[in-house]
Amino acid sequence: MEEIKSILISKFEEIERRMQSVLEQLNDDEVNWRPNESSNSIANLIVHISGNINERVLNGILKRNIARNRDEEFEELYRTQPELLDITRDSFTIMIESIKDMSTEDWHKMQVVRNKERTHLEVLIQCAAHFSEHLGQLFYIAKMIKNTEYVTTSIPKKIKP
Template identity: 50%
Template sequence: MVCKNDFNREWLIKKFEEIRKRILNAISQLDDEQLNWRPHESSHSISTLIRHIEGNIKERISKGILHQEIQRNREEELTHVFVEKSELEKICAERLQFVIDTIRNISDETLEQKQIVRSRERTNLEMLHQCAAYFSKHMGQIFTSQNNV
């Protein structure tokens, strides 16, 4: 049986798999110091960007789509702290796999349900597409940082 959101579901799965693969590849090429390096104090390190992606997954997927009781502290995730390479690899692999598994397993009805984001109502499907675009933007920042370390 073909569901009406099969195309979107497959596109999103492939996109998040690509994001996971490319970020993990970037991480694999750097050491702990490089992953936590910032060109200046007001910049974000790769480790901060990955923690920020994780925060977005908690907020938009766990809380927004799956209605889990999750507390996100955006200010804390954007505060520079040293994170080891192995932890960043784990965060990236596990959290993006969680997104992929969620997309694979939720119903069309859930994809069409709405959540409020920044005072605007969006379907969960729209939110997933927005996350794919947002994470791609951060992936670009990671690649730029990778080339500068």
Template identity: 45%
Template structure:
């Protein structure tokens, strides 16, 4: 995500193809909301309220703010996974009225992030065209 975001300016990061689509800034804020809900609240048992509707509203966010969100939240996931015990992985959290293990939620988060990262890369390619530098390793 950082490789894609670093190639764009504030205007491009907040651009969306139409009023029914999301911008990169909105997608990053949505991923952040998911991390807050599933990791901070669900796994780390922190008292946090997520406002999903607010994170999905088209709101201008600067490139530096987006980069900070990505770095901070991905680091939270890394730190959590490094420290998590097998017992904690098997603990359950309620997700949409259904019990899910923390391990299941980490897998779900990875799939969810992957979907939105694909959208982010596609938007970046639309904005940059032939100037887009691949994020592949």
């Protein structure tokens, strides 16, 4: 299970890093831009991922009682770019720290997701896939907005010594 734990933590760290890289390229108006009425803004997608983490991790794994209104996550909303960076950091900290703290027994515990019992491991793997899908949407929206000024997030920034 330690290998699976390590893989999941790495995946969620990568998703968080790439989300932050997209957000850092955009201003407040750009993160709230919607291509049309039936599409989501980057702000919607970030708020939705945060809601999903609250439901699956805080409620499902940690057994807290956090209220979630999923429909509200997709309504027109306005968040600043710094707010979205904070939401992303805070949400993924919850996700990653929770995974680090999980015992082997915890991986096999069950929670109900869409009226079906699933192990915490199944839920976390589904979260990685789900967040990756939304990450692709973030890339696409950012590329539409920035055009040739968009900087890819697939190559991590080098840290200067």
